[in-house]
Amino acid sequence: MATQHSLFNESPDHINALLESNTPIAPSALSNAVAVPNSKQDGYSAIYRNAYSPDKLLTIPHPSLDTLYRLFDHTSTINAQFDCYGTRYKIPSTGKFGPYTWQSYQTINQRRTNFGSGLFFVLQNNQFKSTIDDNLDLSYNPHQNQPQSSFIVSLFSSNRAEWGIADLACITYSLTNTALYDSLGPETSKYILNLTKSPIVIASKDKIENLVKLKSTYGEELNNLIVLVSMDPLDRENTNDLNLIEFAKSHQISLYDFNQIEKLGEINPLEHIPPTADSIYTISFTSGTTGANPKGVVLEHRQGVSAVTFCVANVKPIKRAVTYAFLPLAHIYERMNLQYAMFQGASIGFPQSPSALTLLDDVKVLRPHYLSLVPRVYTKLEAALKSQTINNYDKPVLQKIFSGIIAKKIEWQSAHDGAEGKHIVYDQFLQILRKKLGFDRVVSFNCGSAPISPETIKFLKATLNTGMSQGYGLTESFAGVCVAQKFEKDPGSCGAIAITCEMRLRELPTMNYLSTDEGGPRGELLLRGPQIFTEYYKNPEETAKALDKDGWFATGDVARVDANNGNRLYIIDRVKNFxxxxxxxxxxxxxxxxxxxxxxxxxxxxxxxxxxxxxxxxxxxxxxxxxxxxxxxxxxxxxxxxxxxxxxxxxxxxxxxxxxxxxxxxxxxxxxxxxxxxxxxxxxxxxxxxxxxxxxxxxxxxxxxxxxxxxxxxxxxxxxxxxxxxxxxxxx
The missing domain is CATH 3.30.300.30 (ANL, C-terminal domain)
Known part of the structure; x- marks a missing residue:
């Protein structure tokens, strides 16, 4: 078991004051990496660590905060009365979405307990329990001290408050969860449910009928699926809902709605089962690029807390920050964002739909401080902004003004790392544009999941007068393991390796990537540390391919380390793509x-x-x-x-x-x-x-x-x- 080292070692009574006064770490202190002395071996580069902590990897924000359960307990105590989850509801008279309606941390704290208690109740008292495998234990064990929970909960919906509550309930009762998502298709959903033997799926109402049909088609393989929970209300006086309940029952599935589960848990409350750092938090299935069945990445609480520690060190917190949970929670990137946002006591707004077409409508209402999106969304935003500014040929005066301001901003922000290019007149002019879009409070854009053009970063930073960071991470690393400065002189790097991880490059002579290349080594990126996963679920063959005997994870990504720019990381290729x-x-x-x-x-x-x-x-x-x-x-x-x-x-x-x-x-x-x-x-x-x-x-x-x-x-x-x-x- 890896040793955990915290950022600070003072008593838990001072945790909040310590974090507020000592984080984030100055960007200049985190922006570079150093080679570990005498660590180079034949066929490999040296091992690199963050220059802030070259002697050890830092893994937890404080000794008392070593699980995601403890992180939420901490924040729900400090921020009890403040807004936690926000949702927009349709106004019946107009059919449009109204303002955000908020639930406090105190409310979410109680709802996670109610929902988790209710899950055990409906499983233990289920009329179809006799049909499941003999080795699937659905019992409640408050003294459980095993890293693997007795059964696995599946989540299946777009982002919404109920998703977050169900996830927190799993954390609260040491239950491992996994996520299904539409883009994987029904065959893959069947594969995951069969592999995990999951007895329960918590899903949005629109998924319920197809899940029942899935069991009707694959009854033998999915015999363990005996409970479905609709995140949307079910009305037993509504013929369609009543038929859906009966349809599920005919295939040996009990169908409840979210409110019923919470009410049953409220009546039959259960003591929490706090996880340990070794407890498995989630199994995140990654589809890969080969077309084969997805691999289930086993992620423990220690990896989740390490990922939050990475965020704590790098992101400057804002008191009563507002953030937007747009990227799919089925993927690890947004799960990291969500865990960090909750730990910081942020107000988290959920989208009205998963479509990028409704994103700006939500943002105008929410006015977030932070936005994490992917390159395809940013490139569309870039094109839209260019049509209103530097390419606005229908309004030549505006086009000329914006062209001059944006060109100057790019020039000033390219002067040196950390240069924000502030200008008292230009900033006021750009604030009009920011406010029009709902970006008037945004202090930083973050980008992940795929490479983004440096020119896009430069344009968006200048036009929206804010910072923008590109990061790098994988499902196997619980998302981010490095992130560039939000005001990097020459955008394009993924920044230096994080304080929670170490890296090295393996030479690829066939592809002409060598550790001796001019300007810095190039090769396959290898990662090691407490943030890296331990295994693929029930897949020892793929685990052995990905993790060597020394714990190095082969990412499959080709990187270069820029020796002339602080040993920062650049992703340049894929190993098998040649x-x-x-x-x-x-x-x-x-x-x-x-x-x-x-x-x-x-x-x-x-x-x-x-x-x-x-x-x-x-x-x-x-x-x-x-x-x-x-x-x-x-x-x-x-x-x-x-x-x-x-x-x-x-x-x-x-x-x-x-x-x-x-x-x-x-x-x-x-x-x-x-x-x-x-x-x-x-x-x-x-x-x-x-x-x-x-x-x-x-x-x-x-x-x-x-x-x-x-x-x-x-x-x-x-x-x-x-x-x-x-x-x-x-x-x-």
């Missing part, structure tokens, strides 16, 4: 895709394909609907009114060639891509990479084996058409 062309050149498609996407904003999706019998690359291009019309007007002097017209327009070889030339011109700067890494022919459409087609993961990584099969006919057509950029097309 192939050969006919002339023997090695191609790493993810690097190529990210380069095009960062330098040519007219496209928002790109999938690069090559063939070992061909000498050039082809691509599937997804146009950005926010910027393509302006591009077509500037490049071709054409105005097109629909996406269908635009797709037809780029079927013309001359138009398509011009687009390819512009794409390649954009990456010619600084020699970003070699000649054989550039595309020679493309298929042009809007959003070709869709979750429902099973070609990308929920975190938007391309499933290359699946994508290759899905787009095979298009690849064949592109190669038949041949290279558009060669004067003599050999059509190899």
């Amino acid at each position: 192939f050969k062309l006919a002339q023997g050149e090695y191609i790493t498609p993810e690097k190529i895709e990210n380069t095009y996407l960062s330098k040519f904003p007219v496209i928002s999706q790109l999938y690069i394909h090559g063939d070992s019998l061909k000498t050039y690359l082809v691509g599937i291009v997804g146009l950005d609907p926010m910027t393509v019309n302006q591009y077509i007007w500037k490049r071709f002097r054409d105005k097109l009114s629909s996406q269908e017209e635009i797709i037809e327009f780029f079927k013309n070889p001359d138009h398509k060639l011009a687009l390819i030339e512009d794409m390649n011109k954009a990456v010619d700067q600084e020699g970003l891509l070699l000649g054989f890494e550039k595309v020679h022919n493309i298929y042009v459409t809007f959003e070709p990479l869709k979750l429902e087609d099973n070609v990308i993961t929920p975190t938007l990584k391309i499933k290359r084996p699946m994508a290759s099969k899905f787009f095979k006919s298009i690849h064949d057509e592109l190669y038949e058409e041949g290279s558009l950029i060669r004067k003599v097309d050999t059509k190899l």
Whole structure:
């Protein structure tokens, strides 16, 4: 068991005062990494740790706060009367969503106890209990001291207060949970429920019927599923709801709603079963990029607290902060955000829907201080802001003013690390724009899950007059293990390795990534420390592949360490994503895709394909609907009114060639891509990479084996058409 070292060692009575006065740690102290002396081995770089604590890894904010249970107990005591969870409800008369309605920390604290108690009651007194496996123990054991709970609870909904309460109830009673999500599909939901033998799913009402149908189809494999809990109310006088209850019962499932579970728990309260640091908090299933069954990442309370410690050290808290829980709680990134926000006593607003289309409507009402989003949302925001500012050609005076201000802001913020580029007049002007969007209180944007263009970061920081950080993390590390300064001089890094983790790079000679590379080592990123997971659930083979005997986790990501910039981390490629062309050149498609996407904003999706019998690359291009019309007007002097017209327009070889030339011109700067890494022919459409087609993961990584099969006919057509950029097309 790893030794835990806290940020501070004073008595628990002074915890809150200590944290308020000593965190966050100054960005300048955390922004660089150092090599551990004498740690370099053949085939590897040196081991790197954060320069703030080079001698040991820090894992908990205080000795008394070593589980997620204790973190919430601490915050619910200090912040009892303050707002915790906020929800918007529809106004019946208008059909629109109203203001946020808040529940206090004290209320959420009581509801977690009621709900957890109720879960045990409905399982222990279930009429279908005799149908479950003999080794599945549903009993309540207040003296349980095992790292694995006796049964696993499944959660299935978009983000909402009930999700958070159910999660807290599991923490309170040492129950392990897992999450299902729509993008995995019913087959994968069946796989997870069967593997975990989960007897209960807590879901939004719209999921209930399909869950019952899933059991009706796979009754033998899902015989342990005997309870469903609807997060939405069920009305027994409503015919549809009554039929749903009977439908569940006919398949040996008892169906309750959330309020019933809480009421049963309130009547039959149970003593808490506090977890230990070794207790398993969650099993987070990650879909991966191969198309195989997802792997269940086993995460203990120690990893969760380490992740919160990482946040505590890096994020400057705001008294009575408001935050927006938009990213899916089924993924570990938002779960880390939620645990940290609660620990800091923040007011957490949940979205009216999981769609990005309603995000700005919520934000205008909520006016959050922090926003954590993913690159695809930021690039859409960037395009929208550009149309109102530097590209607002319908209002040339505004366009000129914004262009001047934003250019100056970018210049000032690029002066040095930490430069905010403040200006008394410009800031007031930009505040009008911020207020219009609901961003008037935002102090920082955070980005994760995939790389984002440095140019996007620069533009958003300048235009919205606030900080923006790019981080890096994985499910296996309970989200973030490094994050860049929010006012980094040259955006693009993921910052230095966290105080909770250490790293090194493994050489990849086949891909020409070496520890001796000029400017700093390059290779596969390996992570080790208390924030790293311990195993894949019931999957010793994959565990052995991912974790070596010394505890190093092989991430599969290719990174470089910039020796000239504080040993900060840059993610540049994926280990398995390479192939050969006919002339023997090695191609790493993810690097190529990210380069095009960062330098040519007219496209928002790109999938690069090559063939070992061909000498050039082809691509599937997804146009950005926010910027393509302006591009077509500037490049071709054409105005097109629909996406269908635009797709037809780029079927013309001359138009398509011009687009390819512009794409390649954009990456010619600084020699970003070699000649054989550039595309020679493309298929042009809007959003070709869709979750429902099973070609990308929920975190938007391309499933290359699946994508290759899905787009095979298009690849064949592109190669038949041949290279558009060669004067003599050999059509190899």
